[in-house]
Amino acid sequence: VEWFDDAALTLAVFLPLLGAVAVAVLPRERDGLVRGAALTFSGLALLVGVGMLARFDYGAGAAMQFEVSRSWIPSIGAGYHVGVDGIALPLLVLSLLLSTLCVVYSWRILPEPRNPKAFLALLLLLETGMNGTFVALDLVLFFVFWETVLIPMYFMIAVWGGPRRDYASIKFILYTLIGSVIMLLGFLAIWLRSSPDAAGRTFDILALQEMGAAARFGGTFGTIVFAAVALGFAVKVPVWPLHTWLPDAHTEAPTVGSVLLAGILLKMGTYGFVRIALPVLPDAAREWAPVIGVLGAIAIIYGSLCCLAQRDVKRLIAYSSVGHMGFVMLGIATLTPLGINAAVFGMVAHGVVTGMLFFLAGSMHERYHTRDIVELGGGMATLMPRLAGVFTLACIASLGLPGLAGFWGEILALLAAWNPAAGLSVPLFRTLAAVGLLGTLLTAGYFLWLLQRVNLGRVPDRWSGKPLGDVAPIEVAAWSPLIVLIVALGFAPGLILWLTSPSVTGWFTDLFA
């Protein structure tokens, strides 16, 4: 059906926005109606995503599909240009899925001060920003969607967050904004150099990628602009040493906020590298690749060491994200098709697995009213066997056990680092691969230690006899798709790689060969 191909992306991006408006105007007293509207709109958007998976031409994954290009702000030459290829589609679907699951999860579980109406309106606005970022093919459009996530996430943390929410929320928004305004300046510099005469200048990402492949943005200009653009992305990822907002934001955010922050928002940064920074500025990317690789490797080790020192379950998972995103950055830094495939796979896997872990941390807090590992004291396997089982599954998926989702992103990134793109220092990247390998050991160490301290052992006296209900039906509904994905992606990594490979090969094979 042709109208679907034209309208699909617009629907996927703006249905949640419509939902946000609907939720905002519905009366607060009609609680069921408010929640129903939120679920309907995010669910419809997810259906559109499923429809796109069905209609996607997998043979032509390298090309943009469902592409729409309309005039938007002609006075500055910015267009409403959207489209997805095999790299963007999995991330878009992940965003649609996680957002819907978050709406489902919020049905029952919502921290003080409740107010589902405001919470769901913000969540849907956030979803529009996230979806839009993954489909935008115009730098201005990309920037607008990128910034749109700031306000809802700020309020989610500031209103529904933990005790230090003031500090965490303002740190999050200021950190991200400084990165993104510098990024915007980089975009404008690219625009300025895209053509010597004013009429030929463009913000169109596809056109800029062609110019980038033709080495339009080389030399010192490219090096500086890459740094500016990469800074914006790197804050979002976050790359060590720009990560310090992340543990605070994750720890204080409400469960759903953490899930979306870890599951989607971080990927916006790495996606920016893959979609914009690398293809548009390939020469500069080659110059900066060793730096990115080293920072990625540091993040792997640093994240793991921090995890070993945490007592708060949620903070531990937050630091584990720093480490996992380090693998993604290492994959990107190799500039090889294999590395970028690994990165995209790592993004999706991390979104699923860490999203799941944050759901679990939230549900544990909901029951124990503490997330302190020492206070939890062990014995969860006895107290709540099913919750403990899911927790075990998510943890070992996150530590990269073969057969589960977390494995492939890491192993492929390490393999790619063993043979980086031509022109990159082989000894350096092999060292980084070795460091990354050490990181996987540390990761296994802290996750197993976490499981030992939380799941195993005798039930402490303070919890025995307390009515701590096991997994609730609403949690089953919100989590089962993620559990299925964790196992499915582990056994059949091709589900993602099949989608990404043609695109990655199409974009990156010649670029860095």
Next chain:
Amino acid sequence: VAIDFHAILPELVLAGTALLVLVVDLFVERAKVVASWLSIAGTLVAGVALATLVGAGTRVSFGGSFVVDNYALLFKGLFLGSLLLVLLMSQRYINAGTAYQGEFYFLVLSSFVGMLLMPSSRDLLMLFLSLEIVSATGFIVAGFRKGDARGNEGALKFLLIGVLSTAVMLFGMSLVYGFTGSLQLGPIAERLAQLGDEPAAVMSVFLVVTGFAFKVSAAPFHFWAPDTYEGSPVPVAAYLSVASKAAGFAGLLQVTFVAFPSYARYWAPAFAVLAAFTMLLGNVIALAQTNMVRLLAYSSVAQAGYMLVPFAVGSSADPAVREEAFQAVLVYLLIYAFTNLGAFAVVTLVSQRQPSNLIADYAGLARRSPALGVAMTAFLFSLAGIPPAAGWYAKFVIFKSAINGDSLTLQLLVVFMAVMTVVALFYYAGVARSLWLGTPPEGAPEPAPQPVSPALGTAIALSAAGVLVLGVLPNLLVQYAPVSTLVAGP
């Protein structure tokens, strides 16, 4: 020479309304609110008169001193829109506070007549006269709260500094006239280009520019603004921070880009310094404010700093780049006007019950009145420049125009502005946070929801709709900026 009455119709309508209001008010004993409705009606009629001039081509009258072109029309539209919002805001505020309603509306309308004249003025005398009409009436309305010591102080400061800046400007204009033998902007530009680097001529250009810098409250000429805004009735603060500032920018654009382009290599770097200093001062001092009006005052100083950035592009050799810089100021003014008037409309509303205007009074406002909270949050984030509120586009065009200039000074200036936007977000987000989360002081009961009068509600709704719609579809309004340029090729 026959007078082109059609060209000055909007000004005539507004001036007539001002007089009518004054007379009618004399004969009305009780229902003083009729003055407000008369003013609103007059504004709408002036808007219709303005609309008849759109698309009718450029009209030149009074020997070239008064020109109605797209540039003038855009500004006049901006002023009439602002006037409408200010009048809607004033209705309840002035009603409650004073018996001198006729006089108040007369003064406000007269001030706006000066503003309407400003963008059409194409010689130094007309510029001076229109600026004085704006200012002289402004001095009086700023001191409208006669019993209030702060009102008196603010108005007096405004008067003294206004007169000083006028004197400086007038002195500069007389020197410019001495050097060029003309008062009209076009001929001045030609003669100055022939004159070359005459130091005294450069100085006189700077004197004129300084006079306008006072009007737009650029640092270090800003220090009257916070005190005056705080002492004035809130709707007057709104109009000083938006319309009067826009009038200053209209004049500044005309003198710099039209009359003094040949000296751009002198004034453009000066504007770079002025912009940087204004942004720094406005934003850093705003961080420490506890009073809402003072916060908005310093924020509007900072906003003037952003708007001064494109002036630093004025020395570019490429006319297209200069033209884009010129448009960037226009676009910024348009979006800023909507946003800041909206914010002041909310302040007006809150000050009806809590005249102290402390930021603490806003704690939890959004919980009591969610719609009001959403609107105020949109205004704050628009001032901060975060999508989907319209302010992002204003900042975007400023960044773009400065990057376009392609010089190291401009690049540094742009990076500085980027950092300043982040500083600004700190205080805007702080207020937004307090709106939703703040709790009333210890022991105080949670106040009842804020009552909203229809006039104020309309003003807030109009601005909020403008801010949100323009944020998503900026082209709806700003597509008119490019047709309204005055910048000619060299």
